[in-house]
Amino acid sequence: MNTDGLMEMSFYSATARRRASQLVDPGTFSELLAPNDRLVSPHLPELGEAVSFDDGVVTGVGRIGARPVFLISQEGRFIGGAVGEIHGAKMVGIFRLALQAYETILDREGRVPEERRPAILISFDTGGVRLHEANAGLLAHAEIMDMIQETKGKIPVISLIGSKVGCFGGMGFVAAATDVIVMSSLGRLGLTGPEVIEQEIGKEEFDASDKSLISRTTGGRHRYIMQDCNVLVDDTIRAFRRAVEEILALPYEEICHYRRIGTYPLVQEQMALVQQAAELMPGDSMDVWRCYGNDEPELLPEWELSEFLCAVRRRPKEVP
């Protein structure tokens, strides 16, 4: 099999399983709770809905170099990648296994060598809670946030966002809570999805049919300017994979500096941003881009990625 060709494949249109297996070294990916385990949602059939043998998420483990890498890869093609009881439990399960791997190495060796420190990758493609089993999905989100806090000081968690559904709802704050966020320009990240804002507040607040408005408000380039997205890459599996390798090559302490929330100083930095929001009350993200010194903000979405990365002015970070 020509894996080079597959690596050039669009991340946006790749299936969850392909993303998971191609993000780690060739031949190292083992799926955990694979479709042949036949553990399916008992709740969907009660509503006459079809089930999926992976419940919309691929979970497994692979290696990058000597490092064990635990993977969560969501499948937006199945009920919008939404999180139900099994889907959520699989995510929690990956966190448990990664943390146990860390403890195992620590117990055996008394320390965890950088090159073998376990890592977690989450490839998001989801709108959050699955309404068909909403309560279980909601409770799973709380467990995942608890797990993320548990990883702090131990293992890095990297978010990859560049798939069709994007990353919204509760998963929007799960991604925000991880250490590093890698996006493509096609990636979408937010809390309340455009349709929900339109429905709750009205079309004058947010026109959910306006694709470029959605991109300017939630897209990878906007998140990169705001420093929410740490690394902005091309829409290929190879580009995401390279970004992951480069991040994991850094000492863990340095990876922690990529965080946007999770400490008191970072929260204070975000509060200064909220102050700016109150004063500026932007009608559009372009008002904010201009504020950071991008004199022709309307051109930013048009540029090639390489041009964009050279020319863009980002929000200055206060906490080093």
Next chain:
Amino acid sequence: MEQMIGRGREAITMIVDPDSFQENQVGGVSFPADYGPGAVVGTAALEQQPITILAIDAQAVNPRFPVVYFGIIGMEEAYKMACAVYETIQADRQKPVSEKRPLLLIVDTPGNAPGKVEEIYGMNKATGAYQLALAEARKCGHAVIAMVIGRAISGGFLCHGLQADHILALPKAYGTMIHVMPLTSISRITKIDVEQLEVLSQENPVFAAGVDFFYQLGGVEEIVPDPGRMRERITAHIAEVKALKSEGSFDRSGPWSRGELGAVRGGRRTRKAVLAQMESEFSAIADKYIK
């Protein structure tokens, strides 16, 4: 029965020692009175011991952010509560677990702010930041108790409630509401007939709305029979959580423990099977990955 919805401030008075609540004072910080008006933070005494209060004022309107009113948690509100949590952690940093002050969340919120400005600046970060702060407080030994007195809806409940060690709720008869979305909205999004959803909502705890179903799922530790007993039950739960943490048991309260409780109460059985299966599959191949 008299409902408690919209009465977060009164609930504080009903729970803490008389005249002990100092609003906007937490640890070394004094919050400006008009900042994040939907969130009420401060320090009170409960049985003469200090306690940090994090409540929702569902009468308040945020003059700076038009979509933040009547209990909706906006960016200022979420960050204000996150700060109050970090200040609490700092204030008791040198103290042993048994002396770390508890945090009490009084829950009555319809959700996080759904606006364009919120999305531009990142409401996901604000609610995420507050949740991480609460989880940190819990893990470093503070008892975190949530008391649902009104609405605990979807992302609002995740933000303000579901990171607690123990969650208590008033019964449905007091107007308490715990759910993700009204059936009419679920019907519109899932394209499933509302009649069919109504049938399911009578019996399936994974889907149905309401305090009793969340209890079955392990999402609520205890239903407190009436508001007059909130003070007593909160005090008891603080003592229980403190005892667990003092003996080093940190996984017998909080979101993970509620997952286990969901299996015990029979409302959430599949989760446990998933975790067990993943663990067994990984242990068979672990040597390939952990050298």
